[in-house]
Amino acid sequence: SLLSGARNNRNSNLSEKIYKRMKTLFPNAKQSLAAGVILLSNIYSSLGKYEEAKNFRSNQIEELRVKVKVGLSWTEIKGHIVQLKAHDHSHPQSTEIYAKIDRLKSKAIENGFIFDSSWITRSLNENESIESVLCGHSELLVIALNLIQEPAPKFIQVVKNLRVCGHCHEFTKVIAKIEQCDIVVRDANRIHHFYPNGQCSCQDHF
Structure with a gap:
């Protein structure tokens, strides 16, 4: 979308114009407007304007009278559906999950990956x-x-109820290459197929 494109380019002026236009044209599309609020507040955060982002998000969500969705992801493990939220420690294998994340981080850094703080929203x-x-x-x-899991799968499927952020998109490309596996993520916007060569089917248009 235009708004997500503006987000990826950190263009706050264009994003503000797009959001205002959305409110004018689609005043009753509450959930879509709420998604726009999140994107625009994330742009403010990416520019280091955390207080402005917080106030804008709070005021607009209150005005729209909608609830912000909690980010959730699902996958199937040994025939069972598993649901996790951000920074979740509820799973019995949480220790192993975070240890694996740490190993992936180290390998990514060794391969020149840079963790971009502009994707942090607070x-x-x-x-x-x-x-x-x-x-x-x-x-x-x-x-x-x-x-x-043992053996480690060569094909992983994930469903997420929100859009994948830019960091997770780039990091998942690296993970697929490190682990030499296919990872398919269905987010709120599209299906991303991350290939073992480190590329994504969306060609980075997300």
Whole structure:
């Protein structure tokens, strides 16, 4: 969409114009407008305007009178559907999941991957790092859960109820290449097929 394209280019002026136009043309499309609010507030955050992002998001969501969806991801493990949210520690294999994430982070860094703090939508707490916040997103956790199974699968399927963020998109490309597996993620916008060569079927148009 135009708004997500503006987000990827961190163009706050264009994003504001698009969102205002959306409100004018589609005043009753509450859920779509709420998604626009999240995207625009994320743009403010990517520019370091955390307070402005927080206030804009709070005021607009209150005005729209909608609930913001909690990001959730699902996958199938040994015939059972598993659901995880961001920074989830509820799964019995949580220790192994986060250990796998740490190993993937290390390998990614060795291969020149840079964790982009502009995808963080809030200020960090004292015990957090850029990597720990970004790598705690739900889709990455369920991917890691798949990869700690024995034998490790060569084809992983994930469903997410929100759009995949730019960091998770880039990191999943790296994971698919490191692990030499296919990863298919169905997010709120499209299907992404991440190939073992480190590319995605969307050709980075998300």
